[in-house]
Amino acid sequence: MSPALTADIAVIGAGPAGLAAANAAAAGGASTILVVDSAIQPGGQFWRHRTEASAGDDGHLHHGWDDYLALRAAFDASIATGVIDFRPSTSVWAVAAGEDGFILRLAPSHGPGQSPDPVVRASRLIIATGGYDRQIPIPGWDLPGVMAAGGIQGFAKQNDLLPGRRFVIAGTGPFLLPVADTVVRLGGEVAAVLESSRLSGWLPHMRSAARVPEKALEGAGYAWTFLRERIPYRTQTVITEILGDDRVEAVRTARIDCLGEVVAGTERILDDIDAVGLGWGFTPQLELPVALGADTRVDVDGSLVAVVDEGQRSSEPGLLLAGEVTGVGGAALAVAEGRVAGAVAAAEVTGRTAPGLRAERATIARHRAFAASMHRAHPVPAGWEGRLGEDTIVCRCEEVPAGAIVRARDGLAATDARSQKNMTRAGMGWCQGRECGFAVTCLSGRGGEAAPGAGHPAHAEDAAASLAQTMKRPVAQPVPLSTFFDL
Numbered sequence: 001m002s003p004a005l006t007a008d009i010a011v012i013g014a015g016p017a018g019l020a021a022a023n024a025a026a027a028g029g030a031s032t033i034l035v036v037d038s039a040i041q042p043g044g045q046f047w048r049h050r051t052e053a054s055a056g057d058d059g060h061l062h063h064g065w066d067d068y069l070a071l072r073a074a075f076d077a078s079i080a081t082g083v084i085d086f087r088p089s090t091s092v093w094a095v096a097a098g099e100d101g102f103i104l105r106l107a108p109s110h111g112p113g114q115s116p117d118p119v120v121r122a123s124r125l126i127i128a129t130g131g132y133d134r135q136i137p138i139p140g141w142d143l144p145g146v147m148a149a150g151g152i153q154g155f156a157k158q159n160d161l162l163p164g165r166r167f168v169i170a171g172t173g174p175f176l177l178p179v180a181d182t183v184v185r186l187g188g189e190v191a192a193v194l195e196s197s198r199l200s201g202w203l204p205h206m207r208s209a210a211r212v213p214e215k216a217l218e219g220a221g222y223a224w225t226f227l228r229e230r231i232p233y234r235t236q237t238v239i240t241e242i243l244g245d246d247r248v249e250a251v252r253t254a255r256i257d258c259l260g261e262v263v264a265g266t267e268r269i270l271d272d273i274d275a276v277g278l279g280w281g282f283t284p285q286l287e288l289p290v291a292l293g294a295d296t297r298v299d300v301d302g303s304l305v306a307v308v309d310e311g312q313r314s315s316e317p318g319l320l321l322a323g324e325v326t327g328v329g330g331a332a333l334a335v336a337e338g339r340v341a342g343a344v345a346a347a348e349v350t351g352r353t354a355p356g357l358r359a360e361r362a363t364i365a366r367h368r369a370f371a372a373s374m375h376r377a378h379p380v381p382a383g384w385e386g387r388l389g390e391d392t393i394v395c396r397c398e399e400v401p402a403g404a405i406v407r408a409r410d411g412l413a414a415t416d417a418r419s420q421k422n423m424t425r426a427g428m429g430w431c432q433g434r435e436c437g438f439a440v441t442c443l444s445g446r447g448g449e450a451a452p453g454a455g456h457p458a459h460a461e462d463a464a465a466s467l468a469q470t471m472k473r474p475v476a477q478p479v480p481l482s483t484f485f486d487l
Helices: 018-028 064-079 149-159 176-185 197-211 215-230 288-290 331-350 359-375 402-412 417-424 437-445 455-469 480-486
Strands: 005-012 031-034 083-088 089-099 101-108 121-127 131-133 146-147 166-171 187-194 233-236 237-243 250-255 267-272 275-279 282-285 297-298 304-306 319-321 394-395
Touching: 005 018, 005 331, 018 031, 018 064, 018 121, 018 331, 031 089, 031 121, 064 083, 089 288, 089 480, 121 146, 121 417, 131 149, 146 149, 149 166, 149 176, 149 275, 166 176, 166 237, 176 187, 176 215, 176 275, 176 480, 187 237, 197 359, 215 331, 233 250, 237 275, 319 331, 331 359, 394 402, 394 437, 402 417, 402 437, 417 437, 437 455
Parallel strands: 005 031, 005 121, 031 083, 121 319, 146 275, 166 187, 166 275, 187 233
Antiparallel strands: 089 101, 101 121, 131 282, 237 250, 250 267, 297 304
16 A cells, blocks of 8 residues: 555635635644545536636636635645645545544546556545435436536636536526626526525525525526526426437426416427526435444435534544535635634644634624525425426436335335345436435335425434435445555
């Protein structure tokens, strides 16, 4: 085994939370900070941008770009002084707790090769790995041209061009709005934005929304874009089927009632569509915290999230968590949590007293309340399971249809994600259940009830255990076999 690189603090992820954590740790006096990210440059998914080696980015597709530039300037300054050692294009594929800290195993995230330091030991570990789009299956969603809403946004930000010409954006939540905005900014057409929820769902939560006025201003900007571009915005409306032979050609839509049932007579077809973006919120990327045994819970949106205290400390000594892994809430929340995590970690390794961080904690409280309201106002709609056909693909990697999952549940007692993996291969493929894990958990565990934990506290413990199963992987990220030769 190669000798291990040592660091005071290791930070996994260089998105909003990771950048803020690394900067706060450097400001707090930590002398060696290793930052690892699978992308080729900092920014994460939220500030994903054009490749800096070939072109600049003026931030015209980004919110909070000035905040990114400020974080990036401090980050680069600490790299220049040697305090931060940044490892881009690198994956952490396994972590373990040792007697004096943590052991991280690294591998290149782009193509074959060997990391120059495949093993890292760190006294403190901050995980800020963010999240990814949550998906539910729809008949026809395996056709070329169907993407996650976040995939469209990421493609556009990195390439400054679109993966299609005429789009339908569908799902639930405010994230649908910036995706549509990006499409029209780059010259595409949005045939419709379909929101499955009712906007009246916000009415009980106006107090928490009022505490984050910047969100209202952002929403007003999107509203103006929709008016100017005449983008249809339809609430309580879903895609019931995606149509096409070799790729997307049209979508069938319908209004749904409060129980998720299709309202008779409301079906219609939107044709001449070559791209569909689907988004039902986000799922925290928890493989590494789960591998370390960190406590988790089911959040109000049905996602599994990690539990932290006011200092962003997890249940495992020395492990701190920040950003979407503690609950999906946006970039401003992630930055505030990252600053707290970095400052607390630095205080622990230097023996200094951690700063008060009153402003950061106030930001966290406001944005956490807003996020909870958002999740309650935009739940995954009921009734989606009933709109699946026998042959509707649920696990796209292994091409497992809904009928196979239901038969395994009813006939083989495959009532959790791990059993389904064994019986049907759902979740066995390249993404290891990241794409289908939520849907498989719902289909196998309750057969038609609402999302795990969403309004069903009696099921929360079972849902947490089942969702955690989809996160338990001895190899957290796909890596080449050559990675193991140096162990």
